[in-house]
Amino acid sequence: MRGSASLPAAPRPGTERTPVVAASDPRAPGGDDRSNTAIITRTKPRTKRPSLYRVLLLNDDYTPMEFVVHVVERFFNKSHEDAYQIMMHVHHNGVGECGVFTYEVAETKVTQVMDFARKHQHPLQCVMEKK
């Protein structure tokens, strides 16, 4: 069992209230506020890390291997060797990761790959999934 002197619940991240008055001020935290005045606080600015998304290629029986390697080099900035490894991983496992991005970047990659595959009349599929 926990101690009986219960601590106040931790505030939700991004909602911590920070005293604006200086620590030397008698009304500062822990001070005896005999003046019945309020201590002005502000919400501490907090940057939240963005959600990340994997961009995946799916295997199919028709898209040429060379085309997939080119796609991975061109849209995911991979070396020829890394692109070849990713393509072979997809070929053998059915699915493989080309990169991890924030939502809008991942969405752009998917659109670019799908447009490029369609333009070349290949059935290559590219999807994104939340990490």
Ligand code: TYC
């Ligand atoms: N399976 C394809 C073939 O044998 C190659 C391929 C690899 C297709 C990866 C799509 O995402 C893919 N030609």
